Amino acid sequence: MAVCEVCGNDYYMSFDVVAAGVKHTFDSFECAIHRMAPTCEHCRCRIVGHGVESDGKFYCCAHCANSAGARGIADHVDKASHPGHLIAAGGGA
Numbered sequence: 001m002a003v004c005e006v007c008g009n010d011y012y013m014s015f016d017v018v019a020a021g022v023k024h025t026f027d028s029f030e031c032a033i034h035r036m037a038p039t040c041e042h043c044r045c046r047i048v049g050h051g052v053e054s055d056g057k058f059y060c061c062a063h064c065a066n067s068a069g070a071r072g073i074a075d076h077v078d079k080a081s082h083p084g085h086l087i088a089a090g091g092g093a
Contacts, residue, residue, distance in 0.1 A: 006031035042068045
């Protein structure tokens with residue numbers, strides 16, 4: 001058993017994450033995300049997925065990056081409208 005460095009729980013299913021040569025021990029993915037995931041420079045949420053980076057700053061999405069002044073970042077390059085956008089706008093299926 002090992003003690004989680006975030007919550008202090010001594011758990012038999014704890015796990016280690018090695019990042020930049022430093023070993024971290026957690027009892028859950030929640031604690032690992034709390035300690036390891038970067039924070040969006042714009043909205044301050046934890047970036048659990050890929051996110052985007054511009055000038056050494058991390059953002060959770062293209063919207064946040066563009067809102068903070070980054071340029072040339074897009075969530076997708078498709079020129080066609082996404083079906084979900086049509087539904088949200090009151091059209092489509």
